[in-house]
Amino acid sequence: MALPIVQSAVAAGLAWVIATDVFDHKQAFFAPIAVVLCIGVGLGRRLRRVAELVVGVSVGIGVGDLLVSAIGTGAWQIALVVALAMTVSVFLDGGALITLQAGSSAVLVATLLPPGGHGGVNRMLDAFIGGLVGLATVVLLPGDPPGITRSHGQRIFAELAAALSGAAEAHTRRDAELAERSLSRARSTQQTIDDFRAALAAATEIAAFSPLRRRRRRRLGRYSTAAVPLDHALRNARVLLRRTVAAIHAGEPVPEPILTALDELAGAAVLLGRELADGQEPVRSAGKLRETAVLLDLSQSAAPSGHSAHVVFAQTRSLTVDLLEATGLDHESALAVLPPPPAAEPGLGARPGSDGAESTDSGTTDPRNDH
Structure with missing residues (x-):
């Protein structure tokens, strides 16, 4: 249990530095989140986990951006955005991580990120950065x-x-x-x-x-x-x-x-x-x-x-x-x-x-x- 914690901590900090300093993202909070989701405290199927993470983020942001640009934000808008984003991910035969990530990404778009801006694209890139950094950390700091x-x-x-x-x-x-x-x-x-x-x-x-x-x-x-x-x-x-x-x-x-x-x-x-x-x-x-x-x-x-x-x-x-x-x-x-x-x-x-x-x-x- 100690090794995944160390891996997650080191990789989260590194992902933040890469996203903020290299790519100049001002709200790169999802890069370290993606690291934790990728490595987690459990082991196995990390490549699939990274792929599901990025797909879920893309679906949530895509649906969220489209709807929020048209209908604005508010309680019923958030409910509609989450429902549609999760429904789309289910119809895409997504796994549990894809569906949950689509829903949470749609919430963030509807509440924090301005519609029509670059925040959605940046967040997708942050997810990819976090996933790659998580995988690299597992390779360079492997368990036994x-x-x-x-x-x-x-x-x-x-x-x-x-x-x-x-x-x-x-x-x-x-x-x-x-x-x-x-x-x-x-x-x-x-x-x-x-x-x-x-x-x-x-x-x-x-x-x-x-x-x-x-x-x-x-x-x-x-x-x-x-x-x-x-x-x-x-x-x-x-x-x-x-x-x-x-x-x-x-x-x-x-x-x-x-x-x-x-x-x-x-x-x-x-x-x-x-x-x-x-x-x-x-x-x-x-x-x-x-x-x-x-x-x-x-x-x-x-x-x-x-x-x-x-x-x-x-x-x-x-x-x-x-x-x-x-x-x-x-x-x-x-x-x-x-x-x-x-x-x-x-x-x-x-x-x-x-x-x-x-x-x-x-x-x-x-x-x-x-x-």
């Missing part, structure tokens, strides 16, 4: 892209490990309440995924803009590779925990090799998180996941009985594939690491883990999770 992503990524791996180890412990202790607590915690992880993806997009943008951070692209590439599989893994973990609760209530035992595999998956998730955070190739975590595949092969000789226990086994397979993909394997190569799945028991269907629980927990069903 891997650092932005690292903290968010670590939370995902920690939550995934907690879900997996919680499921294993709940089965071992036959503790349905523990499983339910783990499920409740896992259900709150979607925001963690969304925050991670937003941070990854911002970090990728910084690395693309700033030549000082381009060497970090490989590390960011590993996080990008892991992002979608991690989302799938957390969704599958929620399904697994739902069926864990059901299996414990139904008295359906889960073979010990599967529980060991769940603990191994939790350890592999933590290890993968560390390797990505340290900028290492995920070699050790990939090896640990291959060992987990061997455990799943052994567990097939003692396949679980009962619907929920069988789904737990199937979701453990799915999670192993998800984490293998997170290490960089493509889907087919990850599937090839695991032994062929056992034939589905009568009534269980051909898609393990697709009993409706996943759509209940996550809102979607991953069509690839039929491994």
Whole structure:
């Protein structure tokens, strides 16, 4: 949070100097405003933000100048100008920033800037100056892209490990309440995924803009590779925990090799998180996941009985594939690491883990999770 504040402060002052001293604008208040809107306290999509800013200013000033020149200023004139400016921006398929900026620009034209003068053109130029200065500041005073992503990524791996180890412990202790607590915690992880993806997009943008951070692209590439599989893994973990609760209530035992595999998956998730955070190739975590595949092969000789226990086994397979993909394997190569799945028991269907629980927990069903 401190870096965007410093960037905004430095760039706002610089934009004011450029607009007033270089372009001789007497009311260059919008140049530093544009800087703050461009950089903000959030990261990501700055080029689009600058474009929307300038478009919104242009629409607001254009509509405002035309109307104010004809109808003058006053309460009802301001209301009409704002309504028309925002309507035009909506019909132009503008985003929220364009629409809001069009409205605020129209207000300023109707109240502060004399109609028919050069104030409107100058303000559009000030918006452009502020946007460019904001972008230049981000390039010259960049953050740490891997650092932005690292903290968010670590939370995902920690939550995934907690879900997996919680499921294993709940089965071992036959503790349905523990499983339910783990499920409740896992259900709150979607925001963690969304925050991670937003941070990854911002970090990728910084690395693309700033030549000082381009060497970090490989590390960011590993996080990008892991992002979608991690989302799938957390969704599958929620399904697994739902069926864990059901299996414990139904008295359906889960073979010990599967529980060991769940603990191994939790350890592999933590290890993968560390390797990505340290900028290492995920070699050790990939090896640990291959060992987990061997455990799943052994567990097939003692396949679980009962619907929920069988789904737990199937979701453990799915999670192993998800984490293998997170290490960089493509889907087919990850599937090839695991032994062929056992034939589905009568009534269980051909898609393990697709009993409706996943759509209940996550809102979607991953069509690839039929491994």
